[in-house]
Amino acid sequence: MQLxxxxxxxxxxxxxxxFVLERRLVVQLICHDCxxxxxxxxxxxxxxxxxxxxxxxxxxxxxxxDFNYSQSMLRDNLNDIVQYVIKQNGAALIWNPESxxxxxxxxxxxRCESKKVTxxxxxWHSNRHQSLDNEILANHKEFTELRREKKYANRMPVLWExx
Amino acid sequence: MQIECLSCGKSxxxxxxxxxxxxxxxxxxxxxxxxxxxxxxxxxxxxxDNKSLREISCKECGSNEVDIVFNEYDNQDDEVxxxxxx
Numbered sequence: 001m002q003l004x005x006x007x008x009x010x011x012x013x014x015x016x017x018x019f020v021l022e023r024r025l026v027v028q029l030i031c032h033d034c035x036x037x038x039x040x041x042x043x044x045x046x047x048x049x050x051x052x053x054x055x056x057x058x059x060x061x062x063x064x065x066d067f068n069y070s071q072s073m074l075r076d077n078l079n080d081i082v083q084y085v086i087k088q089n090g091a092a093l094i095w096n097p098e099s100x101x102x103x104x105x106x107x108x109x110x111r112c113e114s115k116k117v118t119x120x121x122x123x124w125h126s127n128r129h130q131s132l133d134n135e136i137l138a139n140h141k142e143f144t145e146l147r148r149e150k151k152y153a154n155r156m157p158v159l160w161e162x163x
Numbered sequence: 164m165q166i167e168c169l170s171c172g173k174s175x176x177x178x179x180x181x182x183x184x185x186x187x188x189x190x191x192x193x194x195x196x197x198x199x200x201x202x203x204x205x206x207x208x209x210x211x212d213n214k215s216l217r218e219i220s221c222k223e224c225g226s227n228e229v230d231i232v233f234n235e236y237d238n239q240d241d242e243v244x245x246x247x248x249x
Contacts, residue, residue: 028189037189043203044185049222050177052166059206062178062222078185079195110186 028086031109032116039110040117042081046074081106089119164233166219170226177229178220181206 030037047070051058061070085092085107093102096115103115130138166177186199209215210231219229 026193028193039186039188039198041184041186043182045180045182047178048181048206050166050179050219051175052164052177053175055164057164057166074183074185074200075197078187078197082187082195 027120028082029107029117030120031112031114032118033114034109034112036109036111037120040107041110041113042078042107044074044077044081046070046077085117086119093118164231167230167232168221168224168226169228169230171221171224174221174223176222178222179206179209180218181209 027037029040031040047062049060049062049070051060061068063069085104092105092107094105095101096103101116102118104117107117108115109117136143166175168174168177182203184201184203185197186201187195187197190196209218211233216229216231217227219231220227221229
């Protein structure tokens, strides 16, 4: 998906540079304004417990026996949103007519507060769309070779055995 | 201040959902680390706002039928009877 129509190629070059610079870290998300790929912000819902009595109110984490449900819920919700954005990518983006670009509906950059946060690489591209029929047709020759290999795979002569 | 569950009437523990802005980072092993939490909602505003009253639930029975009394010593009947006495 194109974030900005004009400088997509430039963006692609910069993203490739990111991969070269830091090979140890697998880049999951990237900000298209400042190229931050580490720090992000997300709005998460959590639960707090209110204990009222004898004129005052105590606010604390929700615990069921020894299990801290508030902290667990926060971590789970954060993880769910991040995994959803990484998996859905395009579905997590909304079109902003003012900036004429796609923006992330859930995650923003913690460094520059930009909402132009996406996966660094997307398999899907509007200009490279190919129908399933065309893709199968284009790969027909490769499949024929594969089928031939499959057919003769068990009939290959065993070279290390004397005939 | 008192919070009363109108359904079971037993519990004095209640749950309130709150939105927080979470700043996190990606670690090298693909895990997430939370580095900052900023509350987006004020708890006092949420407690006093009648629209948010339904969001409070009883920890014991899960009911949303909850009544909040901010000053349990403020008894209107006493005030009325005092005025009638005057």
